[in-house]
Amino acid sequence: MGTEYSVHKNRTVSPSDEGMALRMRNNYHPLHFHQVHGDNIKLSKDGTVACRSEGFCKGIVFSDRPVMVCEQIFVKFVDISTNWSGALRIGFTMNDPVSLKSKLPRYACPDLTSMHGNWAKAIAERQVKKDSILFYYVDQNGDVHYGIDNEEHGVFFGGVNTSSKLWAVLDIYGNTVAVEFLDPGFLNQDSVTDVQSSALTIFRNKGNQSASGLLQISNLNCNLSFHRLHGKNVVLKKNGAVVSRKPGCYSLAYAFTEKPINIGENVIMQVLQTDYFARGPLMYGITSCNPSYLDQYELPENTDDLMDRLEYWVVKPDTNHYRIGDIIVYKINAEGEVSILKNDQKSAVFHVDPTQPLWLFINIIGSISELWLVGTSCNNAVTSLENQFESMTISSEPSADMSMTSRSPNQQSFTECVICYEEPVNCALYRCGHMCMCYNCATKMWKPSSTVHCPICRETIQDVIKIYR
Numbered sequence: 001m002g003t004e005y006s007v008h009k010n011r012t013v014s015p016s017d018e019g020m021a022l023r024m025r026n027n028y029h030p031l032h033f034h035q036v037h038g039d040n041i042k043l044s045k046d047g048t049v050a051c052r053s054e055g056f057c058k059g060i061v062f063s064d065r066p067v068m069v070c071e072q073i074f075v076k077f078v079d080i081s082t083n084w085s086g087a088l089r090i091g092f093t094m095n096d097p098v099s100l101k102s103k104l105p106r107y108a109c110p111d112l113t114s115m116h117g118n119w120a121k122a123i124a125e126r127q128v129k130k131d132s133i134l135f136y137y138v139d140q141n142g143d144v145h146y147g148i149d150n151e152e153h154g155v156f157f158g159g160v161n162t163s164s165k166l167w168a169v170l171d172i173y174g175n176t177v178a179v180e181f182l183d184p185g186f187l188n189q190d191s192v193t194d195v196q197s198s199a200l201t202i203f204r205n206k207g208n209q210s211a212s213g214l215l216q217i218s219n220l221n222c223n224l225s226f227h228r229l230h231g232k233n234v235v236l237k238k239n240g241a242v243v244s245r246k247p248g249c250y251s252l253a254y255a256f257t258e259k260p261i262n263i264g265e266n267v268i269m270q271v272l273q274t275d276y277f278a279r280g281p282l283m284y285g286i287t288s289c290n291p292s293y294l295d296q297y298e299l300p301e302n303t304d305d306l307m308d309r310l311e312y313w314v315v316k317p318d319t320n321h322y323r324i325g326d327i328i329v330y331k332i333n334a335e336g337e338v339s340i341l342k343n344d345q346k347s348a349v350f351h352v353d354p355t356q357p358l359w360l361f362i363n364i365i366g367s368i369s370e371l372w373l374v375g376t377s378c379n380n381a382v383t384s385l386e387n388q389f390e391s392m393t394i395s396s397e398p399s400a401d402m403s404m405t406s407r408s409p410n411q412q413s414f415t416e417c418v419i420c421y422e423e424p425v426n427c428a429l430y431r432c433g434h435m436c437m438c439y440n441c442a443t444k445m446w447k448p449s450s451t452v453h454c455p456i457c458r459e460t461i462q463d464v465i466k467i468y469r
Contacts, residue, residue: 051178059172079178086174091120108171260357273370288312
């Protein structure tokens with residue numbers, strides 16, 4: 001009785017299951033409130049608005065249909081009150097609301113959650129603001145994520161059993177008086193359009209200090225498009241300058257540059273469309289494999305599986321939150337350092353072998369659904385970006401929290417893998433002897449039949465020797 005949510009055994013849903021659920025979900029009508037609800041609830045606006053007419057309790061409501069795994073539920077705070085303490089409770093139930101009609105409790109927490117198959121938790125009172133929009137969803141592992149006004153707050157609680165149908169449940173409690181289910185399609189057309197206009201206006205008003213300033217400079221070269229070979233779930237538009245993921249598809253959305261990237265050249269992309277329903281990062285990377293030699297049907301669903309191929313592949317996740325109008329810049333310098341910038345902020349840095357032709361590739365399986373390959377520019381075309389990037393590079397002075405302690409390649413000492421930036425260095429490269437990678441990354445990058453170079457000194461790797469400390 002003292003807990004706010006109960007825990008049941010989870011079922012792990014495979015990516016294919018999740019994709020099927022998402023496609024099924026697209027065929028459902030927008031959410032309305034169920035006719036089974038608390039005694040103090042009145043429905044209006046065709047069942048999309050639920051209002052607690054009196055008191056502070058007996059305000060439990062449900063969705064009129066089951067929701068799918070990863071389906072985002074959008075709730076607008078229509079009316080609030082300062083006369084009561086407490087706030088809205090959100091969650092899920094695996095019980096058909098019809099079965100609860102005669103035994104609906106006064107409160108979701110702890111009354112409803114103490115009953116089998118119900119999960120809910122209260123949001124903070126300070127987060128309840130009139131006209132704010134809350135969204136939440138349950139992922140395939142049973143974790144409930146939530147956010148407010150386009151800002152995701154992460155995992156709210158866990159333990160939801162996703163093995164059967166789930167209805168959304170809300171308790172219009174305390175300072176929350178009335179809420180409205182919003183149609184995500186309406187949000188995509190209106191709210192996202194507002195975001196796009198705002199983002200582009202802000203960037204352009206900043207002039208040369210902004211990422212979008214890159215689009216207006218005179219020496220921008222529109223000489224690069226996406227390769228004709230791409231994943232089966234994307235289409236190319238605008239003569240190959242735009243890649244767009246097919247609706248309802250959340251895998252195999254690969255696109256490659258049509259030619260290798262030049263050293264020191266900036267490759268500029270802009271986000272044209274996002275998908276509220278999609279979760280996960282944009283995947284990107286570098287490869288020595290000419291896309292012309294790839295078979296579309298051999299591309300793996302899991303992007304990381306590309307590293308099992310014989311060619312040279314580096315795969316990275318981009319976990320940034322992107323909005324329409326955002327700019328992404330990719331660049332490789334002569335030392336093999338790949339830098340990525342989001343708008344005018346450094347986003348990531350990693351190292352590759354620059355001694356061979358390298359193509360840039362992306363897999364738009366996350367929230368980004370359409371990208372424009374704007375073009376390329378030389379170093380001086382992004383002076384403002386480069387200045388900011390240089391000011392953020394790692395200092396050459398020794399520091400306890402930095403893995404690189406010296407600028408000279410022959411004197412660099414690494415404690416963290418320069419490829420994944422996650423695992424400790426635990427191997428040496430033969431014959432140069434450099435210790436700069438974890439064994440897992442080194443063996444993925446180097447195969448006995450391949451010619452791969454040390455990311456520090458560029459000497460050919462002949463073997464990888466694991467170090468035990």
